[in-house]
Amino acid sequence: MSRLPGLELLRAIAVIWVMLFHSFLVGGLGPDFAWLSRFGWMGVDVFFVLSGFLIGSQVLAPLARGERLSFADFYSRRAYRILPAFAVTLAIYLAFPGLRESDGIAPWWQFATFTMNLQAHYEPHVAFSDAQAAFSHAWSLCVEGHFYLAFPALAGWLTRRPSVMKVIGMCVFVVLAGVLLRTGTWLYNTALDPPRNWFVEDIYYPTWNRLDGLLAGVVLATISVYRPGLWARMGKLGNGFAAFGLAILALTMWLFQQRSGLRGNSIGWPVLSAGIASLVVAGASTRSWIGRWSVPGAAWIAAVSYSLYLSHMLVLHAVHVQLGEWLQGSGLIAFAVYAAATLAGGALLHYAVERPFLQLRARRQSSGRSARDSGAPFTA
Template sequence: MDSGTSIERTRRGAVRDHLPGLDLLRAIAVLWTMLFHSFLVGGLGEDWDWAQRYGWMGVDLFFVLSGFLIGAQVLKPLASGERLSFGDFYLRRAFRILPAFWAVLALYLLWPAFREAPGMEPWWKFAGFFVNLSIDYGNRAAFSHAWSLCVEEHFYLVFPLLAWLLAKRASAMGFVALAAAIVVGGIALRSGTWLHFDTLGSDRNWFVENIYYPTWNRLDGLLAGVILAMWKTYRPDSWARVGARANAVLIAGLATMALSFWLFRERTGLLGNSIGWPVLSLGLALLVLAGAQTGSWIGRRAVPGAAWLAAVSYSLYLVHKPVYGLVQTHLGDALDRIGSGYFAFATYGLASLIAAALLYYAVERPGLRLRGWWLSRAASKPLASPSMP
C-alpha cells in the first residue's frame, strides 16, 4: 500500500510530483476503514450501525489508489520504450510491504492478547499471502484484515508481467476487451456464488469467505486505477485537459458514490454484490482522477495532517484492528459508562495513531530508507541497454 504521493527520485533521476489530493484520499480511506472496524471490534453501539453498512468502502479506495499509482509506475517505462526492471519493482515492493507486515505478524503470533479475535489462521497462510483464499472466518478471524494486503500482493505479482506482455503487442481494443472481460466476469462470478450459497443456506460466513475476500472477486477497483494510469501515461494531453474540469469530475464521482450507496444499501445483497462493485469502483476512480488534478477543490492545496496520515496509512491499517481489541479489553467498561460513541471512537483512534507511529518510525521508515540506499547503490552501476528484453 505505497502512498506514492511524496516526491521520490527514481533510478533514472526523474522526480515524481507531490499530489496533495491523493494524500487526502488516502487519509480518508484509512479513517473510513478505521470507522468501520471501530463498530465491528469496538463497542460504539447500535447508533453506529451505519458504519458497518458503508465503512468497508475505504478499502476499495485503497485498491483504486494502488491501481493508479502502481500502474503508472509500471507503465511509464513501457510507454517510453524503456526496459522494465522487474527486479527493481519487486525489490521496492518487498522493502515497502514486508518489514512492517512481518513485525505485526510476529506480534500476532507471539502475543495472543494482541489478537482482536481468539482464533487465527496458521502463520504460513499469512506469510504466503493467500489467507484471503482460505479462511475460516467464523472461528479464525484474527488478523483477517490482511485479506486486502493479499489482494494487493497478487496484483503486484501479476500486473507487471501482464503489462509487459501487453506492451509487446499493444492494442487498445485488446485492452478494452480484457477490461470488459474482467468486469463482466466478476459480475457473473459473484452473482453465481451468491445464488449458490444463498440457496444452499450454509451456516458459515460464505459472504466473507467466498465473495468479499477472494482476489478474483475484488479486481474492479484495481482495474479502475490501472485504467486511470493508462490514460495518464498514454494520453497525457487528454489527461491534462481534464484539469480544467476537475471539479465537475469530483461532483460526478460523488454522485456515482451516492448510487453505489444505494446499490449497497443491503451490504450482503445480490444487487450490490453483482453490479455494485464496478459502480463503486467507477465513483472512486472519478474521485482519484479529481484528486490527481492540482486544480480541483481537493487537489489544489494540502490539508493539514493529511500527508502524515497518508504516510503512516499502511502501518495504521496493520495495527488499528488489534489495538481496538486491546482498548476494548482494557477500557471497554469505562467507555460504556461514558456512553459516547464519539468519545469511544476518538479513544480507539488515538491509541491506533500512537501504535501506528511507533510501527512507522521504528520499522516501516527504516525499511524505506534501506530501500533508498539499496536502489541508490544500484543506480550507481551502469544501466542495462534499453534494447535488452
C-alpha cells in the first residue's frame, strides 16, 4: 500500500496523544494541556484500527487474487518490524532498574511470550512506583501479537469458501461477545469488589476485550480488497466520514466520562472503533481534508511512532528525575522540554535499531524476488 498522508497524520496524532496521556508520570503538563491528555488512551485504539486495516489488507490481498498466503513471509516481516526494537527496550528495562518509570516490573518471560497483558497484577491502593507498572504499555503490543498470530489463519479459513453472511456473522459475534463479556465482568467485579485493580486486569488489558478496533480495521480492509467499487465510493465521501468520525469521537468521550464505568466499557469500545474507522476512511481518501492535508513533520513522527511508543516512558522518567523540580510549574517550557526529549529518544531507537532491521528486511525481500525471477530457489 502506497504512503497516504492522511493515515500518517492519524498515526502521528495517535502516538502524540498517548504520550500526552502518559504525562501523568511527570505530574502532568499543567492545566493548559489537561484537556489534551485526558482521553489520550484512545490513541492506542487508533493504532488498533490502523493495524487492522493495514495488516488486514496485506493478508487479504493475495487471498483475493487466489494466491496462497505465505505464513513464513508474513511472520518474518512482522518479526523484523516488531521484535528488534521491542527486545532492545525490554533489555534496557531489565538491565537498568534505575531508568524504569516504576520500581516494579512484570517477569521478563511475560514480555517475551507476549502474555503480559493476560497476567497483569496491580494492587488498587499501591503506589505507581511499587506496582508492576514499568513497561506496562507493552500490553498493547501483546494484543497486536495475538492478532498477528491468529488473523492469517482465520482469514484463510473465511476466504476458503467466501460468504458475505459468514463474514457479517463473525463480525456481529465478535462485537456482541465483547459487549456481553465486558458488561458481565464489570458487574461481577463491582458486586464482589475484589482487592485488586480489576478494571485494568480483567477489562482494559485482555486481548478478548480489545478486539473492536482491530475488527473495525479488518472490515475496512475487507471492503477495500473485495469491494473496490464500494471503497472508491466511500473515498468520495471522505469529508463526510471525517465529520461523522469526529462526531462519534465526541460521543465516545461522553460515554467514557468515567473511564472505568459501565457505560463506556459495555458499548463504548465498538462505538469508539466505529468513529476511528470513519476517520481512517477519510485518511485513506485523497478527496478529504485529512487525506490531502500533508502536515509538516507528520510523516516523520508516523515513521518513528513505534520506537516513540516503546521508549517514551523511559525518557519521560529520565527527564523528570534530572529536571523535574526545575520544570515544575513552567508550563509551555516543560511541555517543550519533555516533547523534545521523547522525540529524541524515539528517534535514537528508530535509527539505531528499528530502521536497520527494516532495511535488512527490504534487502532480503529484494534478493528473494530476484531469486524467484531468475528461477533460482527462494530461501526465506
